[in-house]
Amino acid sequence: xxxxxxxxxxxxxxxxxxxxxxxxxxxxxxxxxxxxxxxxxxxxxxxxxxxxxxxxxxxxxxxxxxxxxxxxxxxxxxxxxxxxxxxxxxxxxxxxxxxxxxxxxxxxxxxxxxxxxxxxxxxxxxxxxxxxxxxxxxxxxxxxxxxxxxxxxxxxxxxxxxxxxxxxxxxxxxxxxxxxxxxxxxxxxxxxxxxxxxxxxxxxxxxxxxxxxxx
Numbered sequence: 001x002x003x004x005x006x007x008x009x010x011x012x013x014x015x016x017x018x019x020x021x022x023x024x025x026x027x028x029x030x031x032x033x034x035x036x037x038x039x040x041x042x043x044x045x046x047x048x049x050x051x052x053x054x055x056x057x058x059x060x061x062x063x064x065x066x067x068x069x070x071x072x073x074x075x076x077x078x079x080x081x082x083x084x085x086x087x088x089x090x091x092x093x094x095x096x097x098x099x100x101x102x103x104x105x106x107x108x109x110x111x112x113x114x115x116x117x118x119x120x121x122x123x124x125x126x127x128x129x130x131x132x133x134x135x136x137x138x139x140x141x142x143x144x145x146x147x148x149x150x151x152x153x154x155x156x157x158x159x160x161x162x163x164x165x166x167x168x169x170x171x172x173x174x175x176x177x178x179x180x181x182x183x184x185x186x187x188x189x190x191x192x193x194x195x196x197x198x199x200x201x202x203x204x205x206x207x208x209x210x211x212x213x214x215x
Contacts, residue, residue: 025059026195031159032168033066034089035082039168040116043109046188051109053201054192060105062112064093065155066167074149081167085122092121094151095142096129107132 030047032039051060068080068087080086093115100108114128115121121128126136142148162169162176169176170184172195183191193202 025057026192027059027061027173028192029061029063029158029171029174030168031063031066031162031164031171033068033081033086034064034093034115034122035080035086035119036066036167038166039066042168042185042188043113043116046184046186048109048113050189050192051106053189054196054199055104055106057196057199057201058105058192060108062093062097062108063155063158064090064097065152065159066090066164068152068156070153070156074153078152085119088124089115089119089122090155091143091148091152092124092126092129092139094155095139095148096121096132096134098142098147098151099134099138100132103132 030043032043051058066081068078068090070078078087078090080090093112096111096115097108100111111128111132114131118125118128120126126139129136129139142151162171164176166181168185170181170188171177172180180191180195183194190205193199193205196202
């Protein structure tokens with residue numbers, strides 16, 4: 001019979017093996033706006049299909065703010081590139097995504113895809129929120145309580161740190177690179193595979209994206 005100390009050693013060896021076999025995830029951050037046509041096109045045509053396949057290999061972060069700006073530190077609201085409806089949509093998504101922190105990335109992508117496709121949140125329509133399994137009351141409470149404003153101020157700060165010249169903008173592991181940005185806009189899947197390397201979904205990928213060393 002194995003002693004307790006021997007069992008512990010066996011467990012630690014097994015744990016190390018499992019940990020070493022686990023894929024190292026890449027952090028992908030999307031800076032976008034709720035009514036931006038380019039953001040909509042990118043999320044629907046590039047992001048959502050890519051995450052369907054690569055979900056296990058990336059950690060996704062959404063920053064719905066874009067070229068907006070706060071007025072008097074948010075006390076007088078926000079000014080958005082595509083008008084007040086976009087400001088409303090940005091805040092709805094900030095609140096909903098905050099409530100989805102424990103959800104997996106695919107669920108978050110499907111929620112954002114719904115919002116970008118229908119523009120529901122920009123008119124205070126909560127159908128995408130409900131479809132995501134959230135309560136409309138919770139999202140509206142987030143907006144009315146000031147939490148939504150705080151979340152948008154955080155999004156503004158995060159956006160200002162990279163000062164994007166184009167929306168949407170993609171960063172990998174918190175780093176902006178123009179070559180990756182340009183590639184991601186037309187072939188996000190290929191770009192991510194070039195970063196991820198020989199993970200199973202990318203092994204047979206024959207895209208022409210350049211290899212990037214971010215890990």
